[in-house]
Amino acid sequence: MYMSEKPQQQQESAIDFYNSGKQEPPHQNNNMIIQLPSQPHHHLADGGATTPSGGITATNHNSSNPSSSSAPKKRAETWVQEETRTLISLRKEIDMLFNTSKSNKHLWDNISLKMREKGFDRSPTMCTDKWRNLLKEFKKAKQNNQDGNGNGSAKMSYYKEIEEILRERSKNGPSWKNSEASNNAGGAGASKVDSFMQFADKGIDDTGLTFGPVEANGRSALNLERRLDHDGHPLAITAADAVGASGVSPWNWRETPGSGEQTNTYDGRVITVKLGDYTKRIGIDGSAEAIKEAIKSAFRLRTRRAFWLEDEDNVVRSLDRDMPLGNYTLHVDEGLTIKVCFYEESDPLPVHTEDKTFYTEDDFREFLSRRGWTCLREYNGYRNFDSMDELCPGAIYRGSN
């Protein structure tokens, strides 16, 4: 109505966002060549929303148009369903790591990275904004849900997810906030730490990641052990003993029978999860955490690497006891692999180089600090990198201070 002045400022910051590096200058420029898998962006319109051409979001504008002053600020593409779902599920995975009194930037960085890995080119800021907008929508929807809002649209499924996250949160009580990624020492606390990104997971296997992204034999890069049987988690079911897992996980939050009666008898709610040559059946009667643990257990995932399930349509599904039964493919974060040169005191030439794979910003920081470095420097250049985000896969770096 009466707001005619101010576009200035807004416009500016928006442009800045895409062009000059306020937020992460989209990885594409510089030499961050995270090649996105050809921008999947399946264009399922988001709840009837429109997703015009192209599928490539904001960031590609600047390739041709660095900062022509009068660039008519384009807002980013509307998020498509898969994007939103992926975001929700990624956020869900690490929700307990968010700490209101500390910077969560690295967490959003990570989420953004994961998004990019899945072909969704969304900056951390875009992710936070989207998340916040989702929360707002959700709350608003909840307020006036009495009045005929009960459409079963995609949004409702977002809301379901969000509700669950919030439920988990409140259920876990304040503890999730202050005692951050609880150290793994001890019982139930351990499983609260998500399999997804165990940032605080020092100590175990600190050379980290003995399991590089792709092993020489070509088998998928997990530290799968030979025996792929289940060892313990009640929801991890082998093909042979699917019936045995009556397990309701210790973290089973839902008392309410939900839809219909919820008996103790195992009602066969099992999904099939495939990874490479291995197929396992996983019971999904527990909480998201429990299901995750079951998957880890079944496939012997002992890494901090992110993993996720995609259904037969390649849609990333969040782990949920209500998730549709069926066949899923397990995907594991491939990490970001670079080469690092090591020098001897006197010798100007590198003694040896080593491949190094990072899965999280914390991996990266930990790696640096363990060697007394503050950043990495490109091997034949002088640019320093103190964030994993800026590293270029396969490039060569050396430690620097």
Place this chain on the structure above:
DNA sequence: CGTAGGGTTAAGGATT
């Protein structure tokens, strides 16, 4: 400092 959370602005497609 940072975050959450609420509000606001405006881009841009859809509808009339």
Place this chain on the structure above:
DNA sequence: AATCCTTAACCCTACG
């Protein structure tokens, strides 16, 4: 063409 509607992106404030 005008209007409506959705939603990305921004602003502000309280709170820790």
